[in-house]
Amino acid sequence: MIVKFKTHGQPSSGYLSFFEDSDIGFPIKRVYYTYGAPQGTKRGFHAHKELQQIAWCPYGDITLILDNGIIREEVRLDKPTLGLKIGKGIWCEMIWNKAESVLCVAASMHYDESDYIRNYDEFLRHVKEGYWND
Secondary structure, eight states, X not given: OEEEOEEEEETTTEEEEEOOHHHHTSOOOEEEEEOOOOTTOEEEEEEESSOOEEEEXXXXXXXXEEEOSXXXXXXXXXXXXXXXXXXXXXXXXXXXXXXXXXXXXXXXXXXXXXXXXXXXXXXXXXXXXXXTOO
């Protein structure tokens, strides 16, 4: 789900964009960012059992490929005023379309390796078994 950040400012002095917990539907426990990647870099290749995230690209151009086990879709993050909410149970891959792009993420949980699914076949087994059917 695309989230449009609240933005204030003007061309003569610049802009400030922001979001709060209430805008994304979960409390933020961790913020991290990835930078310095060459054009064409591919990262991610995992899903989360419980973690929810919002990702945004304050500088550059990054494509996120999202896969729920049935549908794959691509979302391009190339505007600092847009974020992408990524729920639990979504396989995610990222492609750097421009060198030096920055990908920021606000996450609902602290880092927990046991929450990651790093094998696509295992991810598909979870989908087939209804792991995320609430």
